[in-house]
Amino acid sequence: MEIILCGGGTELARAAADVIKSQLDKKPDSVIGFATGSTPLGMYKRLAELYKNGEIDFSRAVSFNLDEYYPIKSSDSRSYHKFMYDNLFRHININHSNIHIPDGETDDPERECAEYERKIEAAGEIDIQILGLGRNGHIGFNEPAPELYAKTHLTELSHDTIEANSRFFENESCVPRHALTMGMASILRAKRILLLASGAGKREAISSLLSPYVTTQSPVTMLKLRRGVTLVCDNKAYPGEYKNDGGDKRL
Numbered sequence: 001m002e003i004i005l006c007g008g009g010t011e012l013a014r015a016a017a018d019v020i021k022s023q024l025d026k027k028p029d030s031v032i033g034f035a036t037g038s039t040p041l042g043m044y045k046r047l048a049e050l051y052k053n054g055e056i057d058f059s060r061a062v063s064f065n066l067d068e069y070y071p072i073k074s075s076d077s078r079s080y081h082k083f084m085y086d087n088l089f090r091h092i093n094i095n096h097s098n099i100h101i102p103d104g105e106t107d108d109p110e111r112e113c114a115e116y117e118r119k120i121e122a123a124g125e126i127d128i129q130i131l132g133l134g135r136n137g138h139i140g141f142n143e144p145a146p147e148l149y150a151k152t153h154l155t156e157l158s159h160d161t162i163e164a165n166s167r168f169f170e171n172e173s174c175v176p177r178h179a180l181t182m183g184m185a186s187i188l189r190a191k192r193i194l195l196l197a198s199g200a201g202k203r204e205a206i207s208s209l210l211s212p213y214v215t216t217q218s219p220v221t222m223l224k225l226r227r228g229v230t231l232v233c234d235n236k237a238y239p240g241e242y243k244n245d246g247g248d249k250r251l
């Protein structure tokens, strides 16, 4: 695993955006897996800036988002549809017919999930999957459990996640209890993975990632089963010693 250790949010955003830029420079028709949440916001802002400066081109890119609350209307201000358009898609030149986000309005979640998997496969699989990290070690909405789903599925959010995400809603009771999420195999099949973590709240989950073990009780540890993972992490989330020598550090 490659680890890029950053001193703060701006560095993290730039380091992460650079990874996406070099992916698109190498393969302009890359299939990119996007994540929502607070952590990738700086990277999305930086990608929009790179686009504005003419330094990145999304015209041939294809996107698949990791997850969406269920049920939720795509027009709902808290939906991940709205999040992605507001924070990225409206600010770059991605072809809107190439955007895929699980449909939180479907009346047949099982069919929607099977269809989503089929579309990822038909697109030739994901070239680079961006991941945030739950403080409980979840990736996508694959929550700690004795068994994890392989493919895209309807899942119940853990209490920890409901509590963590209540900051986006009026209160905890308004957070949807379910979500449609890519499964562990859908994520692990990606050709490359870019995991982002910032803040002390993620330190325990990062410790489990850096431990010698793999456990379904911390789904992020399953990233150790493969190569091609880059962790971009700030000093607060990193459990080891961090020396600020003025730049990002490649461990």
Ligand code: F6R
Residues within 6 Å of the ligand: 034, 035, 036, 037, 038, 039, 040, 066, 067, 131, 132, 133, 134, 135, 138, 139, 140, 141
């Ligand atoms: C979002 C997602 C989640 C978040 C995670 C961290 O699409 O799949 O796994 O990445 O909950 O969220 P933040 O970045 O808000 O701490």
